[in-house]
Amino acid sequence: MKTIKNDVQNIVRDMLQGFYFEHKERVYYDSKHHIIYRKDLGDIGQNVVLLSGGGSGHEPAHFGYVGDGMLSIAVSGPIFIPPTPEQILAAIRKADKNKSVLMVVKNFKADVDNFLTAESIALKEGRSVDHILVNDDVSIENDATFNKRRRGVAGTVFVHKIVGAAATEGFSLQKLKEIGSSVVSNLHTLGVALTPANNPTQTETSFTLEDHEVYFGVGIHGEKGYRKETFDSSEKLAIELMNKLKSIYRWKKGDKFAVLINGLGATPLMEQYIFSNDIRRLTQLESIDVRFFKVGSHLTSMDMKGISLSLLKIEDPNWEKWLKADVRVSSW
C-alpha cells in the first residue's frame, strides 16, 4: 500500500503543518507538542474549554473539530499512539488559568493513563480539570479472547459536538461532565471493515481479509473484530449492525435517536450514502424516530475501507438542539 508521505518519522508534524496552513487565520499550532488550538482561546466567554486528542491516523479527529461550538484544543500523538502526559499537560496549559478544562478521552488504556496523569499534575498546579471517558464501541463479545474494555470510537464526535455546543451556553465544569457522561451512556457504535488499516509505521497489518470478506466489530487501530463473513450487500451490513445495536437498546416505537454513519478513511462518500439509505429504511421499519442524521468520514482508521454506525438515544431534547447548533470547525 502506497502512503502519500515523506519521512515516516515526521508524518504527524507534516500533517499538522498542512492543516495549520489551511486554517492559520483561526487556529495556532504548537509544533513542539503537536497541539492545534483556537486563536481566540483567551477571549472566549464560556467558563469551560473542551480539549480532546489521541493517536493520529483518525483524521479529521481531532483537530478538524477545533473551533467555536466544539473543541478548543486538540493534541495529537504518533499514529495509533496517544500523546504523552507532557503533551497533554501543555495542551491543558493553553487555557487561561481561570477557565476550567474538560477533556474528552477515548477509552483505551494508554489514552486513559496519559490523560489522567496530565490531569493530576494540572490539578496540583491549581487548575480546574476533569474528563469524560467515551466507550461507545460495543463490538467485543468474547471476554476470553478480547480485553473487556469498551473502546472509544466514532461516537466520540457526537460527544464533542453536544458538549461543545453546551459549553458555549456557559455551563459549569460539573454540569458539562454530567451532560457528557449521560450522552456516553446512551451512545453505542459498531463498525465493519472491508479492508485492514494500513499503518505506515509498521510493516504488517494487524489482520488480513480475503478479497470477498468483511470483518464485523473491528477497532479503529486495526483491532480484530468478532466475525468474518463473505461480503454480500450494503443492506446485509446494515442489518447486522442494526440488529446488534437493537439487542443493546431494546428500543420502543417512537424512541428518539441521533445517527452517525462514519466512513473509516478509504470509503467513498457514494458508498457511505448507499449504506445510509439502508440504515434509513431499517430505522423506518423499526419505527424509531431519527431526529438527527450525520454522514461522513469523521473518525477514521488510516486507509481502512469500512464503515461504522453510531446510535445515540436522545434522552434530553437539548442534545438534539446542540447537535444541530451552528459550529465553526473544518470537519463537522
Add this chain to the structure above:
Amino acid sequence: MKTIKNDVQNIVRDMLQGFYFEHKERVYYDSKHHIIYRKDLGDIGQNVVLLSGGGSGHEPAHFGYVGDGMLSIAVSGPIFIPPTPEQILAAIRKADKNKSVLMVVKNFKADVDNFLTAESIALKEGRSVDHILVNDDVSIENDATFNKRRRGVAGTVFVHKIVGAAATEGFSLQKLKEIGSSVVSNLHTLGVALTPANNPTQTETSFTLEDHEVYFGVGIHGEKGYRKETFDSSEKLAIELMNKLKSIYRWKKGDKFAVLINGLGATPLMEQYIFSNDIRRLTQLESIDVRFFKVGSHLTSMDMKGISLSLLKIEDPNWEKWLKADVRVSSW
C-alpha cells in the same frame, strides 16, 4: 474491490435517498430525475440560480454543494455518465421562470452535448439560461494519443463557490457568466493516481498500476495519464505537479493564488494534509502569495487513491472574498 452497494442498477438512487434523508430539512429530492435542489428555491432573492451536475462517482460533487451561497440545483447521471437532456431540462425547470439559470458544465463531450441540448430547449420555452464550461485539467500533453479537449475536473468546485457567492449579491446572468469564464481561464488542475478508479458498473478498470507505481495526469473517470513512475514521496508528487503548473502560469513573485488540494476518493485526510504541507513549502519557495487554501475530498473518482492540485491565479480581489464567504452546504 468490494463496493458497499446493493443492486448496481440502483446505486445513484440509493445514494441520493441517503443524502436526502440527511438533508431533508433544507433540500428536496426529485427521484425521477435524480435532482437535489434547495427547498427555498422559490424564495431566494438573487436573480440567477446556479445549476451543476454530471455523472455520479464524483461525490460530494455535485449535490454536496447545494445550498445558500453555492449551487441551487444539482442533477446526477449514472456512474461516470452525464445526466440526459431530459434530466437537465427538468433541473432547469425547478427554477422560477422569472429567474435566470446559469449552468456549470465540465468539459467532456457527452456532458457538453447534453447540457447544451437542454439549454436550447429551455431557451425555446422562453427561459433565460446560459452556461460556463470548466476545462481546468491540463494533463493532456500528447495530441496524438489523447483527445485534445481539456477536461473539467476538481477546479470546478472553485467555480461553484465563487460564482455561487457572487450570485447572492444579485449580479445578472451575463455578469456571472463573465465572472465564471474569467475564473476558468485562470484555473488549472493536475492530478496523480496511486490506484485506479473502481467502477462497480464495469468489470475492468481502465488502467492498471503496479504496487510501486503512480500515474500522473489521470482523469476523473479513469482516463489514462501522461506518465507512470515509481512512487517515492509526497514531496516528489508535489514537485511534479507544481512544476507542470508553473510552466503554464509562468508566475512572478507575489502573484496571488488560491489552492485546492483534492483527495480523489480513497485518500485519507492525513495524506492530503501531508501533501498540502509539501505544496505549502513549494509555494513559499516560489514566493507566490497563497490567499486561500482548501483541502479535502471535493471532486472524487470512486475508489481512486490519489490527489489533485488546482491553482487559481487571483486576478480580481472579489474572487478571494467570494471563496471565503460563508456558505450553507454539506461539503464545502
